[in-house]
Amino acid sequence: MNILLVGSGGREHALAWKIAASPLTKRLVIAPGNPGMEKLGELRGDLKADDADGLAALAREIKADLVVVGPELALAAGLADRLAAAGIPCFGPTQKAAQLETSKAFSKGFLERHEIPTAGYGVYDRVADARAALNVFKPPYVIKADGLAAGKGVAISPDKPDAEAEIERMLGGRFGTAGARVVIEEFMDGEEGSLFALCDGQRAVLFGGAQDHKRAFDGDTGPNTGGMGAYSPAPVFTPELVETVERDIVAPTMTGMASEGAPYRGVLYVGLMATAEGPKVVEYNARFGDPECQVLMMRLAGDIVPVLLACARGDVSKVTPPAFKPQTVICVVMAAKGYPDSPLEGSIIRGAEQDFGPHVQVFHAGTKRRPDGQLVAAGGRVLNVCAEGDDIAQARERAYEAVRKIDWPGGFSRSDIGWRALDRE
Template sequence: MTETLRVLVIGSGAREHALIWKLAQSNLQPELYVAPGNPGMEKLATRVPLSEEDVAGIVRFAQEKSIRLVVIGPEAPLALGLADELEAAGILAFGPKKAAARLEWSKAYAKEMMQRAHVPTAASATFSDLQSALDYLDKAGKAMVVKADGLAKGKGVIVAESLAETRAAVEQIMKSEAGARVVLEERMTGREVSLMYFVDEHFVQPMLPARDHKRIGEGDTGPNTGGMGVFAPVPSFTPTDVEEVTRRIVQPILSELKKDGIVYCGVLYVGLMVTANGPKVVEFNARFGDPETEAILPLLETDLLEVCLATARHRLSDVQVSWRSEAAVTVILAAEGYPGTPRKGDTIVLPPIEDWPKQTVIFQAGTDLSSTGELVSAGGRVLAVTATGADAQTAAERAYALANAVEMKGKYLRRDLLHDLDA
């Protein structure tokens, strides 16, 4: 008998549900665990009652259960050094170590590294003193993008529309724990594209480009959210564009890290603005994007577990990563009040699975079970409804049909996710 391959996924959102869903399809037939997970994952993996930030508890559990591989979903455990501690315990980790993940958990550091590597990005300045930041703004005399230096759970970036709004954003962010330092950036114009890469010490492998819609309102209006929906691939972002990002952005930043003795391993997420002067970096993330992952993984033909294992072993070049020649659309169903104070505890009724349109799947995010066993809302973004199809329009029709059939009081979704499909 061959030894059971045990895999632990860290996280509880729709991204982690998508990871579990894809890993469960592996020919390697892994035994899956998730910490802490959500109700949607229970048919695919054993839930472990551990916080994603309980580094010592996660390592201890992985040792006790003879976990072969830990796939780290969210940014917080990466910033806490979970990958470092797992490696020290002899356990494979899919996710960068703390020093490499600093590209996400410190916006100021990311800007510094981009300047060193001559990576195209917006001009910026970093401040740790409120008055100095305000003086800089007054001298600039225009609206800017305000970013908290540290992790802020998706609420650390404000794209201000006026100088007054920029000043207010600086004051708001610098009073938060994540905003002891603040980065002020020039506003860039263009269309956003998310491009993720599998990365190990020797090799990078791009995934399909996707377009996330962060604004809460139709037509990309209103405050930023964690992401209201996504489509992949992006027709206007060509293989030549991907090659340019690899050559001008990804390889230089990884080389610059290596100069400091830092080896990157896992997923590197590159948030891009496609400007008149070519792609420029909006931000780096040190893990799979959310909701991009929910649209991209259904299009992955290659066994995800084989890719993760090869990456963690720094043998990514041994795996041929291939993609289905289809399109995917993910529609986020959010709770009433999101992105401010979302209402929780609303009953969710999913249609019978036999009534779902073909090639659709629902990934759960902010969900929980009530005392009577009913599925209820427990967060801002509640469900990620994904569909694939021969083209984006077909995928969108399927995704919206299923999203419409979900019953949840006050549910909110954007219905215009393809408005910029050809932009």
């Protein structure tokens, strides 16, 4: 098969690593890709992830049998729609279906219409109205930019003055058009996790869970980020909880999207809060999480390509539920100093491409290669150091040992990834 993979981050590096290992893969083209993917496929670095027309043309050029979409920007740009018009199977939802992620106002309205459990909310596009709404909600206040903000458009404000300032920042242009509206939600108390489902427009097959760490610094402090680490399996996902989520959230989501004329194909990321009243939806994403994808790809025991193709062709009925290794996998994100607000770019990274042994993989998330061959930082989240172990403690020890072997004074990482799972042991 000729496969086109769209994206350039750590999620896409992990997908490329798994797709390249498939015996079904004859040719793998990655657009735009990054230096970590150089040995896995052909890179087309001149194309951006939101260039739907250019990517569709590339898919036709290479006679792609399958296109796998990594980032949300490509989905928001309507790449799946272009590919459908060309008759090319695409793993990823249409622009309309991707609204589950691209508009939090749409997502909350959808949840309400289909009686799927979530937090109470309001949508506002004027500062005065949003500030007045704070009298209805109780602190801490959860404030979200409506559109795509690279995982940074969520603020949890402890008091009303902080919430008012956050509202003014968001509606004042902090996230551009993504913040033209804000969603204010009730705060949900509980433990958060991410569950994934592979969808064909009618049916869904569950695809494992993981737990992310959103805050920038140890102890879950500092600003929200796109994710500073993850691990899988996540103990929060008991068999009983997963069964409830499949019945009360995933199934009605599939039925609801189909009924609204936007059948959902691809991977559905369900961000969940395990509350005292049961699991509730925090958010949907229309693609694999990042860095959750990295730990899931390392745990996946079988071939990923048949599953991706079945979703893209619209029939997962004959797909064998994915099998995962019993080991725990942890991912530690190494980010550029200053992330998430002002990451320092261009600092030299040494030692990231050494052989760390059979239990460790380092996925590139934001790197580029200089003409002299040096690897440098080219983004906020730069490297994903992933390790497997017989339990969370062993996986974590191996991951941090690899982190210490990477010589990068311009980067930082949290030192407590996996703390929730360790506390349970």
